[in-house]
Amino acid sequence: MATNAHKPPIDLHGLHARYANATYVAASKGNMLETVENELAGIKLTATNSTAFKNFLENPLISRDDKEKTVSDMFSGKVSNVTMNLMMTLAGNAKLAEAPKIADTYSQLMKAKRGEVEATIISADPLTKAQVTAVEAAMKNQVGSGKSVILTTEVDPSILGGLQVQIGDQFLDLSVGSKIDSISRTTV
Incomplete structure (x- = not known):
């Protein structure tokens, strides 16, 4: 053992x-x-x-x-x-x-072991260097001290705007597309 x-x-x-x-x-x-x-x-x-x-x-x-x-x-x-x-x-x-x-x-x-946390950011348009830096800083606060964020970015125009964030097995959908979907489901 x-x-x-x-x-x-x-x-x-x-x-x-x-x-x-x-x-x-x-x-x-x-x-x-x-x-x-x-x-x-x-x-x-x-x-x-x-x-x-x-x-x-x-x-x-x-x-x-x-x-x-x-x-x-x-x-x-x-x-x-x-x-x-x-x-x-x-x-x-x-x-x-x-x-x-x-x-x-x-x-x-x-x-x-190295304290690396993988995260993926999906945006409708490519993020600027400043935006990526801001997102990395926000994520470092989320994952805690002693860990580093390995960030990858993807572009998906279908989300219309906003971001989708995947950190490990957690998924946060802050996209305009999902907000439109939720509004259309509540008004029907």
């Missing part, structure tokens, strides 16, 4: 979380959290950009033994033992297709 020193910083559940949590604990014990994060990000990127690699991960017709041998040949000496163990376990359990999602979940754990 993981000691508190190596315990993942947030509780995530489900298939991807089980593998990501175990990988996090092993990487923490080996003092290689960032190394494993970079390696998993590279595997995800390769799966996204290489059709051949993606097909290999997802092909159920390749036997587990063949997948294990290919993973061993492909990664041996190129990744840390933690990442190698994860990939070999996924190959042995016929779960290689889940590697990109496990990488995302591991990244989520690392962002929580």
Whole structure:
């Protein structure tokens, strides 16, 4: 069982979380959290950009033994033992297709460890630098001290005006479009 020193910083559940949590604990014990994060990000990127690699991960017709041998040949000496163990376990359990999602979940754990909070701002028009700075400042007050906001902005003209804000699993709709919808529902 993981000691508190190596315990993942947030509780995530489900298939991807089980593998990501175990990988996090092993990487923490080996003092290689960032190394494993970079390696998993590279595997995800390769799966996204290489059709051949993606097909290999997802092909159920390749036997587990063949997948294990290919993973061993492909990664041996190129990744840390933690990442190698994860990939070999996924190959042995016929779960290689889940590697990109496990990488995302591991990244989520690392962002929580660093105190990073992801936020997305959706506006009808592109925000100016001054507006982005003002929104970042307001969000820093919301997420608390010791945490940093990783802000992404998106443009969606259909909201007409105002903002939609997504911070973690919280969603705030301050758009003109939603106000018009609520007024039209109450007047009908």
